[in-house]
Amino acid sequence: MNTTARSRPSAVTDIDVLRVFCAGDGRYGNALGVVRDGRTRPDEASRQALAKELGFSETVFVDDPERGDVDIYTPGVRLPFAGHPLVGAAWLLDLEVVHPPAGEVWVRGDGEFTWIEARAEWAPPRTLRRYGSAAEVDALDVPEPGEWIYAWAWEEEAAGRIRARAFPGRGDGIDEDEATGAAALLLTAELGRALNITQGRGSQILTAPGPDGVIELGGRVRLERTLTLTP
Structure with missing residues (x-):
């Protein structure tokens, strides 16, 4: 699943669109946009504008693909934590841990499922x-x-x-x-x-x-x- 990022001008933004929490036959799931190179949208205003433009329930910006530092936005607000964006980003980046603003989130794979550990609070x-x-x-x-x-x-x-x-x-x-x-x-x-x-x-x-x-x-x-x- 992992690919080597291509060199792109900073003004160009690549967005992987995932479906997270799919049914057993691969249908349904919630659409998620993942901007693998967060440097293309470096500030909160530009990220919020892109999330609104895309119109997904959440969009994730990856600030460090090796550490799993991620930033999550709905079309209207920035979120410290959200479930389907972190499951999707963890699967895409193939990491054992991701770091949203809320805290450290551990990840494991189990056959066709990707699991994260989180707290209800x-x-x-x-x-x-x-x-x-x-x-x-x-x-x-x-x-x-x-x-x-x-x-x-x-x-x-x-x-x-x-x-x-x-x-x-x-x-x-x-x-x-x-x-x-x-x-x-x-x-x-x-x-x-x-x-x-x-x-x-x-x-x-x-x-x-x-x-x-x-x-x-x-x-x-x-x-x-x-x-x-x-x-």
Whole structure:
């Protein structure tokens, strides 16, 4: 997966577009933009502008590909931590650890899955709203902008299977988030057990509580395409 970066003028920006938390057949997953050479967008304003232009739920800028120093943006704000961007970046960079602003994130591979270790307190606040059935979650309309809602219901409680949908409520063009690792961390911490979450159209997120408040977050990743932006 690793490739040697080509020498490019600083004004040219290469962006790998990944799908993170794909289903078993490779479909679905949340789109993620990864700028492998963060020097092409060196300041916060230019990074925020690019994240808004791309319109993905998150875009990652890699500041040091060997150390795994990364910077994460939604179309509207910079984030210290986010689940699917870190799973995707760790897979793409093929590292054992990545460093977002929130702290050190350890990584492991397990066959088709990439796992990261994180803490629920790193996740931004979310409203976890439980429903009585998966059908109720499926029938939900996108709410008006406001609070960030993670709607969920048990599909099979004994097996830890969850049906979920995520509504960021930010008014930035992302009405529904296809696969949300941070919210999965919060739900895992609340329920205190491993979960197998089907979110959005069919994305799959796996979680597993560990010692000392650490939670593993895992899923499949695939490279969809590479974009090149020029002035």
